[in-house]
Amino acid sequence: xxxxxxxxxxxxxxxxxxxxxxxxxxxxxxxxxxxxxxxxxxxxxxxxxxxxxxxxxxxxxxxxxxxxxxxxxxxxxxxxxxxxxxxxxxxxxxxxxxxxxxxxxxxxxxxxxxxxxxxxxxxxxxxxxxxxxxxxxxxxxxxxxxxxxxxxxxxxxxxxxxxxxxxxxxxxxxxxxxxxxxxxxxxxxxxxxxxxxxxxxxxxxxxxxxxxxxxxxxxxxxxxxxxxxxxxxxxxxxxxxxxxxxxxxxxxxxxxxxxxxxxxxxxxxxxxxxxxxxxxxxxxxxxxxxxxxxxxxxxxxxxxxxxxxxxxxxxxxxxxxxxxxxxxxxxxxxxxxxxxxxxxxxxxxxx
Amino acid sequence: xxxxxxxxxxxxxxxxxxxxxxxxxxxxxxxxxxxxxxxxxxxxxxxxxxxxxxxxxxxxxxxxxxxxxxxxxxxxxxxxxxxxxxxxxxxxxxxxxxxxxxxxxxxxxxxxxxxxxxxxxxxxxxxxxxxxxxxxxxxxxxxxxxxxxxxxxxxxxxxxxxxxxxxxxxxxxxxxxxxxxxxxxxxxxxxxxxxxxxxxxxxxxxxxxxxxxxxxxxxxxxxxxxxxxxxxxxxxxxxxxxxxxxxxxxxxxxxxxxxxxxxxxxxxxxxxxxxxxxxxxxxxxxxxxxxxxxxxxxxxxxxxxxxxxxxxxxxxxxxxxxxxxxxxxxxxxxxxxxxxxxxxxxxxxxx
Numbered sequence: 001x002x003x004x005x006x007x008x009x010x011x012x013x014x015x016x017x018x019x020x021x022x023x024x025x026x027x028x029x030x031x032x033x034x035x036x037x038x039x040x041x042x043x044x045x046x047x048x049x050x051x052x053x054x055x056x057x058x059x060x061x062x063x064x065x066x067x068x069x070x071x072x073x074x075x076x077x078x079x080x081x082x083x084x085x086x087x088x089x090x091x092x093x094x095x096x097x098x099x100x101x102x103x104x105x106x107x108x109x110x111x112x113x114x115x116x117x118x119x120x121x122x123x124x125x126x127x128x129x130x131x132x133x134x135x136x137x138x139x140x141x142x143x144x145x146x147x148x149x150x151x152x153x154x155x156x157x158x159x160x161x162x163x164x165x166x167x168x169x170x171x172x173x174x175x176x177x178x179x180x181x182x183x184x185x186x187x188x189x190x191x192x193x194x195x196x197x198x199x200x201x202x203x204x205x206x207x208x209x210x211x212x213x214x215x216x217x218x219x220x221x222x223x224x225x226x227x228x229x230x231x232x233x234x235x236x237x238x239x240x241x242x243x244x245x246x247x248x249x250x251x252x253x254x255x256x257x258x259x260x261x262x263x264x265x266x267x268x269x270x271x272x273x274x275x276x277x278x279x280x281x282x283x284x285x286x287x288x289x290x291x292x293x294x295x296x297x298x299x300x301x302x303x304x305x306x307x308x309x310x311x312x313x314x315x316x317x318x319x320x321x322x323x324x325x326x327x328x329x330x331x332x333x334x335x336x337x338x339x340x341x342x343x344x345x346x347x348x349x350x351x
Numbered sequence: 352x353x354x355x356x357x358x359x360x361x362x363x364x365x366x367x368x369x370x371x372x373x374x375x376x377x378x379x380x381x382x383x384x385x386x387x388x389x390x391x392x393x394x395x396x397x398x399x400x401x402x403x404x405x406x407x408x409x410x411x412x413x414x415x416x417x418x419x420x421x422x423x424x425x426x427x428x429x430x431x432x433x434x435x436x437x438x439x440x441x442x443x444x445x446x447x448x449x450x451x452x453x454x455x456x457x458x459x460x461x462x463x464x465x466x467x468x469x470x471x472x473x474x475x476x477x478x479x480x481x482x483x484x485x486x487x488x489x490x491x492x493x494x495x496x497x498x499x500x501x502x503x504x505x506x507x508x509x510x511x512x513x514x515x516x517x518x519x520x521x522x523x524x525x526x527x528x529x530x531x532x533x534x535x536x537x538x539x540x541x542x543x544x545x546x547x548x549x550x551x552x553x554x555x556x557x558x559x560x561x562x563x564x565x566x567x568x569x570x571x572x573x574x575x576x577x578x579x580x581x582x583x584x585x586x587x588x589x590x591x592x593x594x595x596x597x598x599x600x601x602x603x604x605x606x607x608x609x610x611x612x613x614x615x616x617x618x619x620x621x622x623x624x625x626x627x628x629x630x631x632x633x634x635x636x637x638x639x640x641x642x643x644x645x646x647x648x649x650x651x652x653x654x655x656x657x658x659x660x661x662x663x664x665x666x667x668x669x670x671x672x673x674x675x676x677x678x679x680x681x682x683x684x685x686x687x688x689x690x691x692x693x694x695x696x697x698x699x700x701x702x
Contacts, residue, residue, distance in 0.1 A: 082638040093638055149524040163604070165523055170516045172606020173500040177516060180604040182636055184596050187537050195636050245535050253514070253531040253604065255523020285533055285546045287433040287444055 007314040012072045014061070014124075015308035016054045017132065018079040018116075020096045023050070025057035026305050027065060027072065030317050032326025035061050036305060039337040043097060044108040050097070051119035060337070074126040076311035078135030078304040079116065083175040089117040090129050090175060095194055128311040130171075132304045133178050136297070137162025137169055139307030140260050142318050143325070144298035149256050152297060153180075154263035155243065157207035158194075165254050181206070185245055201246045204239075207265060211235035222269045240273050244280020251281065252288050262297035270296050302327055358665040363423045365412070365475075366659035367405045368483065369430040369467075371447045374401070376408035377656050378416060378423065381668055383677025386412050387656060390688040394448060395459045401448070402470035411688070425477040427662035429486030429655040430467065431509075434526040440468040441480050441526060446545055479662040481522075483655045484529050487648070488513030488520055490658030491611050493669050494676070495649035500607050503648060504531075505614035506594065508558035509545075516605050532557070536596055552597045555590075558616060562586035573620045591624050595631025602632065603639050613648035621647050653678055 008030045015033075017024040024038040037057050042049045054077075062069040080094045092114050099107030120127045130138065137152035141164065146152065148167040154160050159181035163170040170177040186199035191212075193203030203209060211221045214235060224232035247259055266273060274294060281289050299306050306327050310318065321327070359381045366384075368375040375389040388408050393400045405428075413420040431445050443465050450458030471478045481489065488503035492515065497503065499518040505511050510532035514521040521528040537550035542563075544554030554560060562572045565586060575583035598610055617624060625645060632640050650657050657678050661669065672678070 084638065161604075165516075165521045165528060166519065168517065168519050170605065172516055173608040174606060176606040176639055177604070179606070179636075179639060182603045182639075183600045184536070185538070187596075188539060197635055245538075249534045249600075250604070252533045253512075253528070253601070254521065255525060255527040255530070257524040284548055285530075287435065288527055288530060288533075 004314065004316045007316055011074075011314065012067065013309065013312055014058045014072050014075045015305055015312075016058070016075060016077045016079070017135075017304045017308055018050060018054060018077065018092075019132065019304075020080050020094060023054055023057060024305050025054060025061050026309065026330075027058065027061040027067065028309055028313070028317075030320070032321060032324070033305075033309065033330050034333065035065055036330050036334045037061055037064075037337055038335070041097065043099075047109075047111045047113060048115050048119050050114055051116050055119070055123060057337075073124055074312050075120055075124045075128075076135070076308040076313075077116065077120065077127070077129040078132040078308040078311075079129060081131045081176055082179060083129075083131065084113060085174050086113060086115075087118070089115065089121070091115040091117065126312060129175070130307075130311055131160070131162070131175060131178055132307075133160035133162040134169060134171070134175075135162070135307030135311055136262065136299070136303040137164055137260075137307070138310045139299050139303050140297055141169070142310040142313070143306060143322055143327075144260065145258075146260050147258050149254070150258040150260060151247070151250055151254070151256050152260045152262065152303075153247070154303075155205075155261060155265040156263035159202045159206050159246075159263075161250070163250070163254060165256075180246065180250060183246060183249065185242055185249075201242060204242045210239060210265070218265065219268070222272065225272065236269075236272060237276060240276030241280055243273070244277040247277065247294070248281045248284050248289065251292055252285060255288060256292065258293040258295070260295060260297045262300070262303050266296065267300070299327070302330055305330075355665065355667040358667055362425075362665065363418065364660065364663055365409045365423050365426045366656055366663075367409070367426060367428045367430075368486075368655045368659055369401060369405060369428065369443075370483065370655075371431055371445060374405055374408060375656055376405060376412050377660065377681075378409065378412040378418065379660055379664070379668075381671070383672060383675070384656075384660065384681050385416055385684065387681050387685045388412055388415075388688055389686070392448065394450075398460075398462045398464060399466050399470050401465055402467050406470070406474060408688075424475055425663050426471055426475045426479075427486070427659040427664075428467065428471065428478070428480040429483040429659040429662075430480060432482045432527055433530060434480075434482065435464060436525050437464060437466075438469070440466065440472070442466045442468065477663060480526070481658075481662055482511070482513070482526060482529055483658075484511035484513040485520060485522070485526070486513070486658030486662055487613065487650070487654040488515055488611075488658070489661045490650050490654050491648055492520070493661040493664075494657060494673055494678075495611065496609075497611050498609050500605070501609040501611060502598070502601055502605070502607050503611045503613065503654075504598070505654075506556075506612060506616040507614035510553045510557050510597075510614075512601070514601070514605060516607075531597065531601060534597060534600065536593055536600075552593065555593045561590060561616070569616065570619070573623065576623065587620075587623060588627060591627030592631055594624070595628040598628065598645070599632045599635050599640065602643055603636060606639060607643065609644040609646070611646060611648045613651070613654050617647065618651070650678070653681055656681070 015026040098111040100110040100112035140146040152162040161178040161180040181202035189199040191203040225236040366377040377387040449462040451461040451463035491497040503513040512529040512531040532553035540550040542554040576587040
């Protein structure tokens with residue numbers, strides 16, 4: 001145990017945000033996040049390659065900050081899922097990264113399970129791992145305004161959720177609570193989701209399938225809809241209807257008071273989507289939907305990184321950061337590293 | 352605060368189970384439930400008539416047991432919902448009892464809100480109220496085998512749920528978590544639910560709508576299906592499919608490990624339904640559905656009564672009752688009272 005005074009003067013922590021396309025590492029002290037480095041997620045090597053890439057990124061942060069990496073004993077991790085527990089330690093089995101799982105994508109590996117907790121425990125005394133949307137909700141709870149009964153949802157390529165009921169953020173048997181993007185909504189749609197479902201929320205309106213039959217990029221569908229293009233507008237209206245039905249389902253299942261939405265699809269089009277989604281929720285079961293709030297997430301693009309820090313940050317940091325909002329500085333302390341994939345020799349361009 | 356020894360020697364508690372058709376009251380001491388009285392639910396008088404009927408039933412239990420009613424300071428209540436908080440106290444607004452809410456039924460009252468907590472607090476120092484399925488799950492957790500991530504579901508006229516995640520039974524902003532029977536599943540069905548939804552789980556396969564187009568009583572549909580009647584079998588298969596899709600949704604939303612099913616539809620037909628429902632769950636997203644258990648609830652018909660007691664019973668009672676299962680005696684200590692409805696003069700026949 002450390003004292004609040006020790007936490008304020010000496011303590012440093014790391015955070016990792018592991019996604020299907022990139023990893024972000026961040027190092028913080030009481031003053032706030034100090035540096036953030038991102039790199040494309042490796043797809044080759046041993047099954048622990050991604051966890052080790054995370055460690056290297058933290059080391060790189062420390063080197064650039066002229067810190068001794070051994071001075072960091074705690075890491076908070078927000079990661080894509082789903083998770084699986086093997087030998088008592090959490091790992092993940094994302095179908096878009098694991099070549100050994102039947103997924104239809106051509107991946108330079110035969111991975112079936114990616115260890116995470118066991119690798120990070122080699123280095124850190126405290127390791128807290130959560131699904132990225134669960135971490136995001138932790139961030140919105142710590143630094144935003146998400147109340148005791150609230151949902152965080154990200155709507156981008158995938159659709160993921162963090163759920164909080166009675167002030168308790170839900171984890172579930174293997175940390176997979178919140179996979180509500182795989183909730184079945186349509187019994188007639190043949191829209192295929194990456195998980196194999198047809199007619200689940202992500203299959204219907206995740207970024208990959210959104211208005212697919214129009215053959216236009218997603219941003220153009222929204223811009224066409226704004227110009228009054230009937231086909232584009234109809235796609236947007238139908239997507240909002242599905243999203244609203246899913247949110248209504250969560251309100252009625254969990255008796256939620258507030259929904260906090262992030263992700264690129266929502267962030268760029270909230271003005272168009274919010275009234276349509278609102279209408280879909282409000283049209284049902286007033287005893288449960290009355291006064292339910294629908295709003296954009298406050299932490300924006302950094303929500304999962306700040307969420308990962310919120311998983312482990314001492315309360316004295318959180319209390320102070322609520323006022324100072326130091327993560328807003330990260331925009332100027334944010335570097336993207338190119339990544340040389342050793343096995344293929346190919347060089348990804350940083351985003 | 353009372354000591355375990357005081358609880359064992361002196362303490363008595365009451366439980367109420369308030370449903371749309373009947374109310375049950377039960378009085379218990381450390382030895383177990385002592386007597387259970389049931390009566391048809393009143394539908395006339397002031398809006399507090401149902402809560403006061405509950406008090407009278409507890410008084411009647413005490414009189415028959417030759418107890419001083421004042422010796423009881425604690426009541427656990429399982430009630431139909433939905434709940435609403437007014438002036439800081441929980442009440443309920445069930446559409447099938449409240450004549451003042453647009454519901455299409457002809458009721459001899461203009462009720463819009465039924466106070467519950469405020470009336471019970473006039474008499475009892477400790478009042479714990481939960482939705483009937485939340486109470487049932489509390490009972491299955493205390494005396495059955497429902498683990499930390501589990502769902503209780505009743506499938507009868509209505510379809511209701513109790514949800515437990517990470518060992519925490521979910522309540523939500525007004526105690527309405529678990530209204531998952533109103534989850535939208537079909538975008539094409541015009542099956543109308545009492546809540547006004549079309550295509551939600553209860554509208555699709557609640558007892559009122561189950562195989563409605565066949566024009567046969569529910570028990571006959573199942574018995575015809577067992578005899579190989581193709582139309583009846585197809586109705587049963589489709590119902591099982593919807594039920595399975597709803598349970599899959601909860602597994603993927605909450606990362607549940609075990610589903611405990613009660614209610615008359617399931618209880619009488621588990622042999623026919625379980626394999627069909629099982630198949631629907633298992634066919635999706637193995638990372639989440641792998642090894643999820645599906646089983647009948649262990650407390651049977653008394654699950655909501657025992658659940659209401661479990662809400663308030665001291666731990667020393669629960670520990671002892673787990674071994675002795677004293678509620679099994681309730682079958683012989685169970686009386687149904689006729690109820691004279693004062694306003695109409697009609698006399699209901701006890702069930």
